[in-house]
Amino acid sequence: MIKKKTKLFSTAVVLTCMALLAGCGGSKGASGGGGEERVAVVLKTLSSPYWKYVEAGAKAAGKELGVDVTVVGPNAESEVMQQINMIEDQLNQSPGALVVSPSQPDTVVPVLETATVPVLLIDTDAKLKNKTSFIGTENYEAGYEGGKLLSSLLQKGDKVAIISGALGNTATDERVKGAKAALEEAGMVIVAEQPADSDKTKAMSVMENILQKNNDVKGVFAANDDMALGVLRAVEAKGLDVKVIGTDGTLEAVESILDGKLAGTIAQNPYKMGYEGVKNALAAINGEKVDKRINSGVEVITKDNAQEKLEFLKTISK
Amino acid sequence: MSQVVVKTKNEVMNGTLKRVLSKFGPLIGLILLIMVLTVLSPKFLTVNNVMNIARQSSINALLAIGMLLPILTAGIDLSVGSLLALSIMMMGIVTVNMGMSPFLGILVCLAVGAGFGWLNGILLTKLRLPHPFISTLGTMNIARGIALIVTGAAPIAGFPYAIQFLGREFVGPIPVSFLLVIVVYVIFHIFLTRTQTGRYIYAIGGNPEAARLSGINVDRVLIIVYTISGLMAGLAGLVMVGRVNSAFPLAGLSYELDAIAAVIIGGASFMGGVGTVWGTLIGALIIAVLRNGLNLLNVPADFQMTVIGTVIIAAVFVDVLRQRKSKKA
Numbered sequence: 001m002i003k004k005k006t007k008l009f010s011t012a013v014v015l016t017c018m019a020l021l022a023g024c025g026g027s028k029g030a031s032g033g034g035g036e037e038r039v040a041v042v043l044k045t046l047s048s049p050y051w052k053y054v055e056a057g058a059k060a061a062g063k064e065l066g067v068d069v070t071v072v073g074p075n076a077e078s079e080v081m082q083q084i085n086m087i088e089d090q091l092n093q094s095p096g097a098l099v100v101s102p103s104q105p106d107t108v109v110p111v112l113e114t115a116t117v118p119v120l121l122i123d124t125d126a127k128l129k130n131k132t133s134f135i136g137t138e139n140y141e142a143g144y145e146g147g148k149l150l151s152s153l154l155q156k157g158d159k160v161a162i163i164s165g166a167l168g169n170t171a172t173d174e175r176v177k178g179a180k181a182a183l184e185e186a187g188m189v190i191v192a193e194q195p196a197d198s199d200k201t202k203a204m205s206v207m208e209n210i211l212q213k214n215n216d217v218k219g220v221f222a223a224n225d226d227m228a229l230g231v232l233r234a235v236e237a238k239g240l241d242v243k244v245i246g247t248d249g250t251l252e253a254v255e256s257i258l259d260g261k262l263a264g265t266i267a268q269n270p271y272k273m274g275y276e277g278v279k280n281a282l283a284a285i286n287g288e289k290v291d292k293r294i295n296s297g298v299e300v301i302t303k304d305n306a307q308e309k310l311e312f313l314k315t316i317s318k
Numbered sequence: 319m320s321q322v323v324v325k326t327k328n329e330v331m332n333g334t335l336k337r338v339l340s341k342f343g344p345l346i347g348l349i350l351l352i353m354v355l356t357v358l359s360p361k362f363l364t365v366n367n368v369m370n371i372a373r374q375s376s377i378n379a380l381l382a383i384g385m386l387l388p389i390l391t392a393g394i395d396l397s398v399g400s401l402l403a404l405s406i407m408m409m410g411i412v413t414v415n416m417g418m419s420p421f422l423g424i425l426v427c428l429a430v431g432a433g434f435g436w437l438n439g440i441l442l443t444k445l446r447l448p449h450p451f452i453s454t455l456g457t458m459n460i461a462r463g464i465a466l467i468v469t470g471a472a473p474i475a476g477f478p479y480a481i482q483f484l485g486r487e488f489v490g491p492i493p494v495s496f497l498l499v500i501v502v503y504v505i506f507h508i509f510l511t512r513t514q515t516g517r518y519i520y521a522i523g524g525n526p527e528a529a530r531l532s533g534i535n536v537d538r539v540l541i542i543v544y545t546i547s548g549l550m551a552g553l554a555g556l557v558m559v560g561r562v563n564s565a566f567p568l569a570g571l572s573y574e575l576d577a578i579a580a581v582i583i584g585g586a587s588f589m590g591g592v593g594t595v596w597g598t599l600i601g602a603l604i605i606a607v608l609r610n611g612l613n614l615l616n617v618p619a620d621f622q623m624t625v626i627g628t629v630i631i632a633a634v635f636v637d638v639l640r641q642r643k644s645k646k647a
Binding site: 045046047070072073074075078079080081082084085086088089090092093104106107108109110111166167195 | 361364366367370374377466470471473475486558561562563564566567568569571609610613614616618619620622623
């Protein structure tokens, strides 16, 4: 009887250890590089296509330039403290440089202020005095282009709705600001502005509610593609002809544009952000000069150039 | 005659093993975990990393010791993550936005946590909501909603030094936040083992009807339990603000899960009446050590969730074994 109990307990412990070993077995290679320079990249999360593109760009730069690149990120963009802990743990391993995309800009300042290695921020900026560079989309510009694109497909005086991202997300907030400016300039009437947490399903219900009150909405600008696709579903369910514009330029969005469903998207260049992040991190390690602010650019994607974009995304999605 | 002797010897050894496992099971687990991680990662057992772990465990350790009390009474507090957020947002409004004294801010932070905790207690005992799962699920959403509304979901940054002190300072190499955890845990230990209310908490968890019949004011004790849990959420929030110098409405999202995990891994029983302060500390350390170790090994975050889930099941399984043994005996 004693033996059975000890055996069962030991089994529980061994299972846990096995889980640990199995987990680290696959990724041990990434932490290998001893003498080689290493760039640690901490993203908002690795659980979404957008961040996978950033990861692909970062790893590609590592391969081309001969730098060891470690890319990590929490389960979700909302796991702020988990990101802070990951930054601490990466710094503890003495990387040559750190590339970070902060989920909540203010929160990374205390931990990055004391970093003794170059720190680069990508996608989302923060008020960090010792930052080497910020590489990303000028989100206001992206939103402005989105608003311009939507206006070009509508008539003056048409009713439009704006779907914003997670409350407090500065990136999506900037896009909404830009879009509003462009839409108002073109004489569109904004009848609704609602947040949908950058989530597809939420955006669908939010849009359904908006359509209840304003079923003559002619266009929608969404601060990211996931939400734009959710809006599209709500619109299709009611059989309405509404022009929907998204932001980001994900694979799903581009495919939807090719199918003639989504009217367009303002593609960011997450791949370039990851690539430039690592490239400039290496430059900083080597003591070269790095631009303080690097615009990774936006691209207006419509049916005309969607095919080209699709090809590109497919190659980096592997 | 000889048969009786053999039986007795077995029972004695069973009893000892059971006691050793239930008392030291979590600790043995932690030590084994540390040993495995030290072998796997050279950076693990360094002073810098150990101090990182101490600091990284503080927020959850504070939430967990607060969570221990409801769990001891066979209840639960799902609202602690949201209370953390609401407490720090209110502190931010008072101190940063309205420019008032940091000490008033700290008071507000703790008072909001304790106040909503008290509300949890009232909802459970006076409104007679059937189970704390329901009442705290309600306040979890209410508090999160208020936290988002008060600043229109904008974060608040730039807190005065006095407020940041607990979360960011060090005494030599040791983080103040961890020293705080130790002090708090000692206080809770004394509270639970040496005071009347503490003993009543265990009694209610063990057998609520018997507790009531023996004259314990169960309602009063439960209100105290949930108020303390809420207070700890406020304190945990204060430490978080010290670490990141900002308060944001989505802070603490899902934190109740890691707090519950810490309490359960530490050996407390969901059925109530069983659990210790030091077990909870071990539970919180196991989680922090696991996460830190997996970070150092660059294990993806999603897999970290799988590992923690496995550890929770393993820990509860051991508890089930122990209970089965004691029933047989």
